[in-house]
Amino acid sequence: MPELPEVESVRRRIAPVMEDARFTDVIVRRRNLRAPFPKRFRERLIGRTVLEVTRRAKYLVVLLSSDETLLMHLGMSGSFRVDQEGDGTLSVAHDHVVFQMSSGAVVTFNDPRRFGFMDLVGAGGLSAHPVLSALGPEPLSAEFDGFALARACKGKRTSLKLALLDQRVVAGLGNIYASEALHIAGLSPLRRASTIATRSGLPHPSAHRLAAAITAVLTEAIERQSPTRQYRSARFRVYDRESERCRRGRCEGSIRRRTQGGRSTFFCPRCQR
Numbered sequence: 258m259p260e261l262p263e264v265e266s267v268r269r270r271i272a273p274v275m276e277d278a279r280f281t282d283v284i285v286r287r288r289n290l291r292a293p294f295p296k297r298f299r300e301r302l303i304g305r306t307v308l309e310v311t312r313r314a315k316y317l318v319v320l321l322s323s324d325e326t327l328l329m330h331l332g333m334s335g336s337f338r339v340d341q342e343g344d345g346t347l348s349v350a351h352d353h354v355v356f357q358m359s360s361g362a363v364v365t366f367n368d369p370r371r372f373g374f375m376d377l378v379g380a381g382g383l384s385a386h387p388v389l390s391a392l393g394p395e396p397l398s399a400e401f402d403g404f405a406l407a408r409a410c411k412g413k414r415t416s417l418k419l420a421l422l423d424q425r426v427v428a429g430l431g432n433i434y435a436s437e438a439l440h441i442a443g444l445s446p447l448r449r450a451s452t453i454a455t456r457s458g459l460p461h462p463s464a465h466r467l468a469a470a471i472t473a474v475l476t477e478a479i480e481r482q483s484p485t486r487q488y489r490s491a492r493f494r495v496y497d498r499e500s501e502r503c504r505r506g507r508c509e510g511s512i513r514r515r516t517q518g519g520r521s522t523f524f525c526p527r528c529q530r
Contacts (some may be wrong), residue, residue, distance in 0.1 A: 259331045260431035261396070262478035264315045267337050269482075272310040274339055274362035275319070279306050284355040287385060290485035299326065301377055302356075307363035314392050324380035327495045329387070332372030337529045392428040396471050401427070403465030410464070417453065417467075418446030419461045419518050427471065432520045434474050440495045440505070441470035445529045447515070448524045495523040503528060 259267075263361025264473045270451065281298045293300070306322040319327035340351075354366040378386055393409060394401040409426040410417070420426050421435040430438075439446050444453075444463055453464040481492070494504050499514040501511065503525040 258333045258431065259315070259335075259498065260434055261312075261315060261429035262337075262430070262434070262475055262482060264317065264331060265312055265479050267331070268310055268312045268317055268480035270339060271337050271364055275307045275310055275356070275358060275364060277306065277308075278362070279304060280356060282355075282357040283357050284357070285353070285527060286355075286494075287349040287353050287371070290353065290368060290371050290375065291330075292374060292376075294375060295377045296520060298375070302327070306334050307358075309368075309419070313389055314395070314424060315431070318383070326378045326383050328367075328374075328376045328383070328388070330374035332370065334370040335368040335373035335385055338367060339363070341364065343379040359512065362496065367374035391425050393425045394428060396427050396430055396475055401468060401472070403460040403468040406468045406471075407460035407464040408458045408477060410450040411454045411456075411458035413450035415450055416446060416517060417448050417450045418522050420450035421471075422518065422520075430471060430475075432522075433493070434478060434495050435521050437468065437474045437494055440524060440529060441465040443472060443505075443529055445526070446517065446524050448530070495525065498523060500508060 264290065268435050280302045283302045285294060285299055288294065302321075308320040308322060311318045311320070315330060317329040319329070321327060340359065342361050342363050347364070349367060350368045351367050353368055353371070356364040358364060376386070383389060394405050406427070410420055412419050418439060419434055419437070421430055422432060423508065436446065442463065444467055453461050453467060495512050496514045501512050503510040503512060505525065505528050508525060508528040510525040512523055512525055515522045515524070
């Protein structure tokens with residue numbers, strides 16, 4: 258599933274051709290994706306200008322001149338393709354939604370598994386939307402640091418890895434980059450989440466290390482996204498490297514895989530404590 262860096266890469270690819278452009282046509286080839294499209298979806302978009310394309314966690318947030326907001330999620334297999342009108346590439350299998358823009362661009366949502374999501378949210382309703390209302394801080398924002406992470410993990414008896422996947426703790430962090438950040442911070446994914454905080458919720462040094470590692474691994478992943486590739490590079494420190502030698506300098510450990518919450522966790526038991 259695309260994680261925050263991949264969604265941010267998509268945002269950066271579609272924003273230049275959508276911002277300040279009007280929807281001249283919207284082609285919807287299904288009645289639903291993960292859920293039904295909102296009522297009068299096409300009519301509510303045509304003629305509206307895109308003011309800004311932003312992101313919240315793993316959601317694309319498109320602000321419209323109508324004071325509504327187009328909220329979109331890629332699901333497990335969704336992707337956006339940008340073509341120029343008339344270039345003959347508008348009928349690929351699983352192209353479910355086609356946005357024709359006044360900029361001359363055609364922005365197409367392709368989703369083989371149909372777990373994607375699109376909704377139109379009225380003015381002032383975005384923060385209360387069910388998929389956004391309980392989200393924690395953005396890991397690339399100024400409000401995210403060791404103090405915020407410690408407060409969120411205070412008293413949590415679950416494992417640190419599963420706590421990081423709780424979107425109320427860190428918005429947008431997914432399975433792959435949680436494993437990567439824990440390795441950079443030298444923290445075991447199996448340790449109890451509460452161990453990075455004092456009883457009063459103040460951060461131990463481990464909370465500061467982990468918050469910095471989360472920011473660093475996501476920033477690096479965003480920077481190495483290629484505009485010619487849909488998703489991430491495979492250059493990871495631990496993820497999907499079971500039995501390989503640890504890449505931390507002077508560590509002679511080997512990467513192990515463990516299932517947590519139904520997902521694979523990769524870590525070095527020698528240097529991650």
